Amino acid sequence: MTATMRADSDGTSRTTQTLSVQQALNRALADELEADPRMLVFGEDVGVLGGVFRVTDGLQARFGAVRVFDTPLAESAILGTAVGLAIAGFRPVPEVQFDGFAYPAFDQIVSQVARYRYRSRGRLPMPITLRVPSYGGIRAPELHGESTEAFWAHVAGLKVVSPSNAHEAYHLLRASIQDPDPVIFLEPKSRYWQKSEVDLARSGGVRGARIVRPGTHLSILSWGAMVDRALRAADIAAEDGVETEVVDLRWLSPIDTATIAESVGRTRRAVVVHEAARTAGLGAEVSARITERLFDRLRAPVQRVTGYDVPTPSGALEDEQIPSVHRILLGMQRVLEYRRG
């Protein structure tokens, strides 16, 4: 971990560190535990071990076993316990160890966490942040590489957030924990070890989508681990003179329609990239929003580059399922070469 203090042009100092996504998340949890004595971190193996991805490394030693604790192996009760703790006035930050293990907790998340504020008419809010190591790309066994965002985004009462790099991971996790509503925080596990500069003091804004790379010929809308691939595709396309705008959605619910429409309104061509299966995936939602708002301005139908409608495959077939840079480039080509019949 390298830290540098330097003065900005406006004379204020800022703290910038080079952190991996995993380190940035760890730092965000520590800073929130420090800031809010009612915040609790719990889940399977998050205590002594520090999490199977070490995202909670050292937190129990620093904050004690009351605020950072291991639970028995039971995802539904982990989320149910979070509901009870929220009723008791705590700010629970539970973890389920892998994306596919959020399925056993589906009922608690959908029937309870998401609805409690509504059904109690605001008396029992659920400021819960569920951290979920998510998506594929690490050759993990079955149900350790699922893309679950569409399930959660479909549920009223939940918010869904997914960071794409270390800086975003730090600030989005802090914003999610501070959010008064329940947030499903999907961590791209294939990016856990990717290092980049994190400005701990300045977020650059934590709400809505952000334009990562400006461009004029088309917009790629993406999130999580796919943002990096979209950027690589944009670099390659730039060699042919194609200026690609890359938008990182960050908040998958509520979706920042304004930023998407602003970007696509300018470029007039859109490609949505996600690794989840295509049918009823979030790409369909993003496409529909673009069509509703920009139907007359679009130069081509919105293209989707997604996983296929198959169960998340085993490691040997993972690269066939997850959109490659090559497939993203082909999707870009389809919108750029589209001609009305």
Next chain:
Amino acid sequence: MPEPTREQERELYTCVIRARALDVELVRWHRQGIIPGFPPSIGHEATQVGAAAALDRTRDFVFPMYRELGLALAMGVDILGYLGNHNGDWNGGSFDPVASRFTPIQSVVGSNGPHAVGWALGQKIDGRDGVALACIGDGGTSQGDTHEAMNFAGVWKLPVVFLVSNNQWAISVPLAEQVAGGSIAARAAGYGFPGVAIDGNDLLAVRAAVMDAVERARRGEGPTLIESRIYRRGPHATSDDPGRYRTLEDERRDAGEDPVIRYRRSALERDIIDESFVAEVDSEAAVWLEGIRSYLTTLPPRGGETLFENVYAELTDDLVEQRDAWAQDARA
């Protein structure tokens, strides 16, 4: 454990009578089209009122399911708000769960067990001595969440009382086809805490058992499972037809003495109440019921804009847009 005073028992009697009277009326009101549906608690009154009598309404917290009318009444929950769950006014009821220390009514049985566990964990962390009452039925003990909740509570020695109202029926499925091993109370041994089976038709026995469990929890000794053996004397809900799965003879044979009649008999025998008090309670209940009926029949329609409130702390852009579209469509 303190015996109830004469005055407390007279209150318990009043509560039991009102719970039964309201249940009977709600079934009628359903047939008259006043409410869309209702799951009667007939046969549960002694267990529910007895359990509530063992709780401290200033520090304990109830995690009910959907068949807890008597418990709600005895806990002092705003009953008109409680009925909101059943008359279609608001999911979970519109009473204040914080003031009532009684969470919104649950439809998914078993799901409330882990909530009780989380709340109880909060008590332990905060160094408070409140106790969570988790309400489960015999059917609800088949749910995975019930197991997970009991396991968590056992491992962490939390102040939770799991009150299983074993009314012998999970809609149409009888106990023997729902619960393996024959005893729900016996399951507690596997979780490392005591399980007791009690006669749930005996109000004072329920009060005593829950009080024991609550005191144990307050001493930091952990959870207790109480299997309160009763009989669901009515249908599962107003839409259910028990005639399809049991006969009237079965009911007469299996139900035993009605818990409300039993408590009245006991209270009369012990000179807690007399016939004039019985008549007074009945006539006051009739007036009380008329007030509820009048409320239900004159309840103004809920404003459509409330549809969009409290989904999130603040309206999202999407919800603002949808609310505005709703308003425009409503005007058109």
